[in-house]
Amino acid sequence: MSVRRARRAPPDIWPGFVDALSTLLIVILFLLMIFVLAQFFLGQALSGRDAALDRLQRQVGELAELLSIERKSNAEMRLNLTQLSTELANANAKAESLVVAGEETQRLSADVAALQALKEELEARIKEMDAALGEKDGALAAERRLSEEARAQTALLNQQLAALKTEMARLNAALDASEKLAEEQKIQIANLGARLNQALASKVAELARYRSEFFGRLRAILGSRADVRIQGDRFVFQSEVLFAQGSADLGDDGKRQLAGLATTLIELSREIPKDIDWILRVDGHTDKVPIATAQFRSNWELSTARAISVVRFLIDAGLPANRLVAAGFGEYQPIDPGGSEAALRRNRRIEFKLTQR
Structure with a gap:
């Protein structure tokens, strides 16, 4: 094994x-x-x-x-x-x-x-x-x-x-x-401002006194003519006193009236103090009957030409040009809205206003 x-x-x-x-x-x-x-x-x-x-x-x-x-x-x-x-x-x-x-x-x-x-x-x-x-x-x-x-x-x-x-x-x-x-x-x-307003008020009152004296003298010069009147703060001449119908040339009677006004205003201007800046405004007005001539194509031109004629006469009379103003209103500021001949005659006018600038 x-x-x-x-x-x-x-x-x-x-x-x-x-x-x-x-x-x-x-x-x-x-x-x-x-x-x-x-x-x-x-x-x-x-x-x-x-x-x-x-x-x-x-x-x-x-x-x-x-x-x-x-x-x-x-x-x-x-x-x-x-x-x-x-x-x-x-x-x-x-x-x-x-x-x-x-x-x-x-x-x-x-x-x-x-x-x-x-x-x-x-x-x-x-x-x-x-x-x-x-x-x-x-x-x-x-x-x-x-x-x-x-x-x-x-x-x-x-x-x-x-x-x-x-x-x-x-x-x-x-x-x-x-x-x-x-x-x-x-x-x-x-x-x-209050003092200035008081001063302006005194100047306005003083100018109003001279305006009243100016209107009084003119009233004495012009007498009681129906075609020359005082209306408010304005002295109003009917256009027929100064101008022929449709004309801007001053007539002889109108020149005599304006000569008395210029004499009065020149005498009064010597009494107004120099610190009152016054002017005499001349406003021309017409009636509402249209005008269209070779010289004037509208009432605007006629009213303005009449105001300028018055201003030129016053300057020639001896008033200083810087104290005068001419304005034309045509037929747009009537004082009688009627359409009668009397109303139209009242609206044809030249207004004088003594005021401040």
């Missing part, structure tokens, strides 16, 4: 070795698959993180652009504040600049409100960026530095807003003082 055992073949180990190698190969392949999958998911995570970083960088760029625009706006506002200071310095001399200063103050208030809104928007964006940056790792340090710069700019904006509010308070105080001064000036102007 011992001989038979010695003659047996040794055990075959290759099948076990092959099984072990196969198992090891399978394990290695499984690990490789796990590694490949891990690399794939890690790449996806890294690409998403890069996209988030790009978005943050774009937002930071937009924020920097907004801050640049705000710097320009602040420079313009400082320039506007300088202009406002200059205008307020002239407010005491001219009350009208109050309106300009008020408009500038309103515009500054609108600018301050706009800056306040922009500040709140920037703070909201900074909070959003801080929340996003808090979820990232140390690779976002540059973005955090930009956020700190944005905070610094916001703090600078807050300081500028505070300075603007201080300046606004100063401007409001200056405006209040200017408005008080304007009220005082209005009171002074009202007093001056």
Whole structure:
């Protein structure tokens, strides 16, 4: 038996070795698959993180652009504040600049409100960026530095807003003082107006006295003629006294009547004080019957020509030209609306009115 055992073949180990190698190969392949999958998911995570970083960088760029625009706006506002200071310095001399200063103050208030809104928007964006940056790792340090710069700019904006509010308070105080001064000036102007009205009233009363004296002298010269009368504050000549029908040339009788009037007015003008700016207004009127001749195409032209003829005669008689006015009213200011011959004759007239310029 011992001989038979010695003659047996040794055990075959290759099948076990092959099984072990196969198992090891399978394990290695499984690990490789796990590694490949891990690399794939890690790449996806890294690409998403890069996209988030790009978005943050774009937002930071937009924020920097907004801050640049705000710097320009602040420079313009400082320039506007300088202009406002200059205008307020002239407010005491001219009350009208109050309106300009008020408009500038309103515009500054609108600018301050706009800056306040922009500040709140920037703070909201900074909070959003801080929340996003808090979820990232140390690779976002540059973005955090930009956020700190944005905070610094916001703090600078807050300081500028505070300075603007201080300046606004100063401007409001200056405006209040200017408005008080304007009220005082209005009171002074009202007093001056009252005094001027009193002076004008006295001059008008004085001129009325001379007008009454003028009418009294004319009444004495002209007598009680029916075609010459006083109507209110006017001395009225019927046109037939001075002119022929349809004519603007003075007749002999009319010249005699006007000569007496001129003499009286020249004597009276020497008594009227020089500070009374008086004039004698000569108004020409016609009736409503149309006229169309080679010389006069309408009643406007006839009435104006008659008034000018009277003025020229008075100037030739010695009255100064700067104290005379000629006006033509045509048929449009009748004193008798009727259509009878008597009514038409009453409407054809020359009126003299002694008045102030």
